[in-house]
Amino acid sequence: MAHIDDAQQAPWKAAAVRGPTPPRLLGGLTWRGAALAGAFAVASGLAIAVRRRGSLLRQGRALPRFAPADRILAAASPAVLAGTPERRLYAGRDLTRAVTIEDLRATAHRRLPRFALEYLEGGAEDEATLAHNIAAWAQWCFAPRALIDVTQRDLSTELFGRRMAMPLVIAPTGLNELFWPHADRRLAEAAAAAGVPYAQSTMSNDPMAEVARVPGLRHWWQLYVFGREEIRNALIDRAHDVGCEALIVTTDAQTYGNREWETRNNADPKNLSWGTKIDALLHLRWLIAGLLLHGMLRFANVVDFVPKDRRRFFDSAMWIRSQMDHALSWDTVKRIRDRWPRRLIIKGLLTVEDVVRAAEIGADAVALSNHGGRQLDWAVAPVDVLPEARRAVSNRLALFVDGGIRRGSDIVKALALGADAVLVGRAVLYGVAAAGMPGAARALAILREEIDRDLALLGARSISELGPRFLARPH
Ligand SMILES: Cc1cc2nc3c(=O)[nH]c(=O)nc-3n(C[C@H](O)[C@H](O)[C@H](O)COP(=O)(O)O)c2cc1C
Numbered sequence: 001m002a003h004i005d006d007a008q009q010a011p012w013k014a015a016a017v018r019g020p021t022p023p024r025l026l027g028g029l030t031w032r033g034a035a036l037a038g039a040f041a042v043a044s045g046l047a048i049a050v051r052r053r054g055s056l057l058r059q060g061r062a063l064p065r066f067a068p069a070d071r072i073l074a075a076a077s078p079a080v081l082a083g084t085p086e087r088r089l090y091a092g093r094d095l096t097r098a099v100t101i102e103d104l105r106a107t108a109h110r111r112l113p114r115f116a117l118e119y120l121e122g123g124a125e126d127e128a129t130l131a132h133n134i135a136a137w138a139q140w141c142f143a144p145r146a147l148i149d150v151t152q153r154d155l156s157t158e159l160f161g162r163r164m165a166m167p168l169v170i171a172p173t174g175l176n177e178l179f180w181p182h183a184d185r186r187l188a189e190a191a192a193a194a195g196v197p198y199a200q201s202t203m204s205n206d207p208m209a210e211v212a213r214v215p216g217l218r219h220w221w222q223l224y225v226f227g228r229e230e231i232r233n234a235l236i237d238r239a240h241d242v243g244c245e246a247l248i249v250t251t252d253a254q255t256y257g258n259r260e261w262e263t264r265n266n267a268d269p270k271n272l273s274w275g276t277k278i279d280a281l282l283h284l285r286w287l288i289a290g291l292l293l294h295g296m297l298r299f300a301n302v303v304d305f306v307p308k309d310r311r312r313f314f315d316s317a318m319w320i321r322s323q324m325d326h327a328l329s330w331d332t333v334k335r336i337r338d339r340w341p342r343r344l345i346i347k348g349l350l351t352v353e354d355v356v357r358a359a360e361i362g363a364d365a366v367a368l369s370n371h372g373g374r375q376l377d378w379a380v381a382p383v384d385v386l387p388e389a390r391r392a393v394s395n396r397l398a399l400f401v402d403g404g405i406r407r408g409s410d411i412v413k414a415l416a417l418g419a420d421a422v423l424v425g426r427a428v429l430y431g432v433a434a435a436g437m438p439g440a441a442r443a444l445a446i447l448r449e450e451i452d453r454d455l456a457l458l459g460a461r462s463i464s465e466l467g468p469r470f471l472a473r474p475h
Contacts, residue, residue, distance in 0.1 A: 095435055095442045101406045101427045104443055107434035108179070113283040115276050116178045118265050120429055123373035124257040129381075130373030133404030136381035140413045143472045145459030153455050154462040155448065156195075159398065159421055160246065160343050160364065164218070165195025166448055167415060167463055170440075171372075171402055171423035172222030172248060172347075174203025174299075179433035181294045184211055186432055190440035192217040194448070199248055199423070202235065203320075207300045212242035222248040222347070225332060226323040231305045236339055238301075247340045248367065249333055252348030254324045257375035334361050345400070347423075350380055355389045358397065365398035365420070372403055372425050383414060387468070390418030408450020412458070416466040 080087060090097045091106035098104050109117060123130030155166040170191050176183035184206035191198035197218035200211050212219050221239035225232050239247055265276065280287055297313050299306075302320060310319045325332070337344055346358045347367035358366045368382035368389060382401045390399060401414045402423035414422050424447070431443030455461070458470050 093435065095438055098434070098442055099446070101430060101443060101446055104434045104439060104446075105426075105430040107439075108430045111283065111286055112179065112433055113276070113280040113286060115262075115265055115272070115279070116286070116433075118259075118262050119175065119178060120426065120433065122259045122261045123377070124259055124375055125377035127261075127373060127377070129370050129375075129377050129379045130404075132381050133370065133373050134406070135404075136383045137404060137407075137410045137413055139473060140417070140471050141474055142409075142412075142454075142458055143470055144457060145470070148459035148461070150456045150459060150461055152461060153452055155451055155455070157421070157463045159197075162218070164197065164421075166451060167419075167421035168196050168411065168444070168447065169220070169400065169421055169423050170196065170198045170428050171425040172199040172201035172204075172220075172250070173425055173429060174201040175205065175297070176201075176429070176432065177205035177290070177294075177297050179429060180436045180439075181289055182206055183432050183436070185214065186437035187428065187440050188214040188217050188219070189437050190428070190432075190444055193441055194444040196444065197245070199246075202302060203299055205297055205300055208238055208244075209242050212244070219244050220246040220248055220345075222250055223336070224250055224253065224320075225325045225328050225336075226320055227305060227325075231302075232336070233339065234305075235301070236336065240340070240342070244342070246343035246345055246364070247336070248345040248347045249336055250347045250371075251328065251333075252350075252369065252371050252375050254326055254328050255375075256321055256324070257371070258377075259374060330357060330361065333363075337362050345398075347400075348375075350382065350385055352385065352388050352392045355385075355397075355399075356392055359393050363397055365400060367400040367402060367423055369400075369402045369423065383417065386414065386417045386419060408447050408452075408454050411447065411451055412454045412466065413471065415463060416468060416470045418468075 077087070079085070089106040090099070090103040091110045093107070098107065108120070112120070156163050157167045158164075159167070170187055176187065180186060182205075184200055184204045188198045188200070188211045192214050197220050198211075198214075199220040199222050200206075200208060201222045202224040204211075208221065211217070219242070221235075221244040223232065223235055223239075236247065299313075299316055299320070303311055303316055306316045306319050310316055333346060343364040344362070345365040345367055346363045348369050348371060349355055349358060349366050350368060350370060355366050355368070366389070368385050370376065370379040370382060373379075382403045386399065386401050393399070398420040399418060400421050400423050401417075401419045402425060405411060405414070405422055405424050406427050411422050427447065428440050428443045431439035431441070433439070435442070455463075455466075460466055460470065
């Protein structure tokens with residue numbers, strides 16, 4: 001009788017222990033061997049996938065789907081080896097414990113249902129533009145000056161003939177009510193408290209006149225050109241009448257970007273899946289504060305232009321989208337220039353030629369922007385264009401830059417490369433989505449602290465001292 005140890009010493013003898021030879025597949029491979037090979041293939045596939053995901057994270061690239069913010073940072077940090085030390089971002093409600101924009105983002109991720117998150121975070125198609133916006137800041141490193149007295153530091157700067165507390169503007173973003181009740185007003189209040197302008201979107205939810213009443217606000221109005229000429233003229237005149245300081249004409253969203261993840265997650269407002277509805281129910285704090293206490297969303301500033309039978313929220317969104325003016329041209333912008341007597345900003349330009357043209361038609365500023373990666377995929381990052389644009393127009397107009405700004409260091413780099421100020425979109429939205437006005441204020445405070453500390457570490461005493469001499473491009 002064969003002994004069990006025989007099998008241990010000589011595996012090929014095991015068959016004798018277990019009975020008759022198992023059936024064979026083609027080429028003499030056994031079923032058990034095939035199962036083992038299959039398991040090995042699956043395991044290697046998984047290992048490759050995990051490694052690939054890790055390497056994407058290390059490159060700071062956006063993932064093809066959403067990972068919670070803490071996982072991105074944890075895997076991205078060179079201080080972390082195979083998950084140790086274990087790191088977690090703060091995702092709770094105590095704002096004093098949110099030390100970075102990523103903490104606010106993690107809190108927003110906890111609070112919002114998935115379809116709202118998808119709207120906030122997502123980019124177009126493969127999200128290459130979105131990823132590059134963030135990665136582009138990493139192309140620049142700092143070259144700090146040593147032994148400079150930086151006891152006194154000044155973050156204030158002059159824009160359009162007025163001083164502002166720091167060179168930052170809250171970017172126009174539509175549908176903010178999805179994140180927090182009266183989010184437009186809350187953002188405006190945070191901006192006023194921080195001494196920076198707030199740009200209100202055409203697709204905002206709080207009435208322009210109400211936002212204009214926020215004490216001490218530098219109120220800008222962002223214009224989407226859609227429908228008949230009278231609509232745009234009416235919006236321009238209203239912005240004038242409520243005292244807006246500047247008008248931003250957005251040029252890069254006449255055709256709606258292809259945000260496939262919104263579609264995939266059934267975030268299409270006309271077609272909310274059961275999964276989406278249940279997910280919304282599971283985010284009770286969001287649901288109660290928003291829809292239950294506050295009611296259905298509406299585009300308060302444009303709904304009266306929408307035909308009466310299309311004024312329900314989803315319908316009005318679709319109607320406006322269908323009315324975007326595909327013929328929008330430099331001539332139209334010139335006509336807007338003639339009508340609007342105050343500061344005019346053209347947003348969404350990405351080539352030096354267009355920036356020069358904007359200066360020629362009398363714009364006061366250009367916002368270099370790819371709409372936060374939400375429109376054309378594989379678009380160049382605004383910061384890539386900035387140095388050349390500055391050289392081309394010198395001081396003929398103000399230059400703003402946006403896209404992927406999550407740190408004070410990104411802002412310092414933008415200023416050193418020639419921007420007059422930055423527009424910040426998601427970084428402040430994470431704050432408002434996490435905790436309303438105090439959350440937005442916390443986001444602005446974090447960015448301010450980071451800029452201030454970076455100035456000190458760089459050996460620069462003020463924003464006006466910043467220039468390319470503080471930067472190096474190592475490759
Ligand atoms: C949720 C969301 C909504 C936006 N809505 C608008 C809008 O209504 N009008 C506009 O000009 N830009 C809009 N943008 C683009 C922002 O103004 C800005 O260009 C962009 O957010 C900058 O990138 P960042 O989010 O990485 O900071 C939106 C961006 C986001 C994230």
